[in-house]
Amino acid sequence: MRVAVVSMDTVWTRDRPATRRTRRVARGLAARGHDVHHLCAQWWGGDIDQFEEEGVEYHAVTEGTAAGSFRSKLPFALRNVDPDVVHAVSVPPGHATTATTAAKVLRVPVVVDWWERDPQRGSDRQYRKAASRADRVLAPSETVRTAVREHGASDVNARVIPESIDFDLVRSAGVDDRFDAVWARELDGDANVGEFLLALAELRDRDWTAAVVGDGPARADAERMAADLRIDDRVAFLGDLTEAEFVPVLKGSHVFAQTATYEPFATHLLWALACGCVGIVEYQAGSSAHELVEGLERGRLVTSPQELADEIVACGSLPEWETNRGFAGFDREEVLSEWVDCYEETIDGYGWF
Structure with missing residues (x-):
């Protein structure tokens, strides 16, 4: 499976629980043999546009973390990667919405991982678009899933995949x-x-x-x-x-x-x-x-x-x-299987609704 991870932020530019979760899932997928491409702001040195680390291919959509520039260049980066499924994060919400729009042209589904809603990085309207337009919205807990549903995600599309431990x-x-x-x-x-x-x-x-x-x-x-x-x-x-x-x-x-x-x-x-x-x-x-x-x-x-x-x-x-x-x-491998199952179910069901 070819997965495009859309997150401008990484642990190297913004070390937070949400970015750690994204890195962990990406590395886990790569370790299982999936083709994982992380579209992000460049965090490595040099002039190269792509960089591989722990099996994950990182693509520099932008040189810095400018949300507007990242959003404008994202559709072209997604087209070049040509994924089977897109995994986008909820912050900033405009990136998830842009990924959804671009994915429709590519005829592939989008799964949004919703860790939180940061009001300083997006309006309520943008978060509603991110929640309601994705094919699946994943939350780490029922508390967050409730918030996602309040922002427009349906009961069917909103699902919980928790954090994991070793x-x-x-x-x-x-x-x-x-x-x-x-x-x-x-x-x-x-x-x-x-x-x-x-x-x-x-x-x-x-x-x-x-x-x-x-x-x-x-x-x-x-x-x-x-x-x-x-x-x-x-x-x-x-x-x-x-x-x-x-x-x-x-x-x-x-x-x-x-x-x-x-x-x-x-x-x-x-x-x-x-x-x-x-x-x-x-x-x-x-x-x-x-x-x-x-x-x-x-x-x-x-x-x-x-x-x-x-x-x-x-x-x-x-x-x-x-x-x-x-x-x-809650073991790492058990929870990672939930991610893989969700991607596969979303791919199989894409276009039916």
Whole structure:
């Protein structure tokens, strides 16, 4: 199968969860023998227009990340690639719409991967066009799928394909048992790590150790808050960790706390649940994290730091696990098969409706 990935941004020009998802899917498809062409802004040096990395052929539609220029040149780039299916991202939305228009001329379907709606990079009208004109719209969670449907995608065309983890790593990794509770995410304006720290402060008189994994502009404030709460001697700020470093920490911990106010898909929580942690999620309207723990024996939903503290104590009675096989279905290869199936179904059904 010949796949054209349309995303001006890459991890080398804009390192975000959405671009990491795009790279992971593209590399996975290439590893399975599919012919993958990523149409993007040039991120490599030199005068060459094409560059291969990890089996993916990158095509420089533009030299820089100018959205208007990229959109004007995209139809010609798509024609040159001549794909069987087009995989476009939702941001900027005008690129997905342009890809859909060009694909109709080429008589090939378009699948839009909708991670989020960034209002600073497109109007509501543009997002509605991107959602309603694509042949399929894929979302990482039901929360995002609901938003996609509100922007015009039909129930039939909108589908969930979640994020994935390396379950072989979960099985084989060692155990770092320094911490009882872990919180992990980029420390930005949506992190809301203060809720975790307040919950720990409620348990100041108990015996525990905790880790905060991640880095970002909110880290200094979080470290200062831990000191003000007089728990900084028991909370370790570990910074960014690789997956190989992160998994042992999770396997040795009993509780993982999720408090972020915005999360299209709670990937760190997924890793934690697969590593046997009890997942305690503070419900937030802008986060999909609750989807992973609803109805789960080793999952809890709370609405405040006090409830979070109470659940940390209550979950102490649950047995300690190092692996939860119930999450093997989120393995990289399992989820990649969902992408391939979706492409094939979209190709087979193209032109029927």
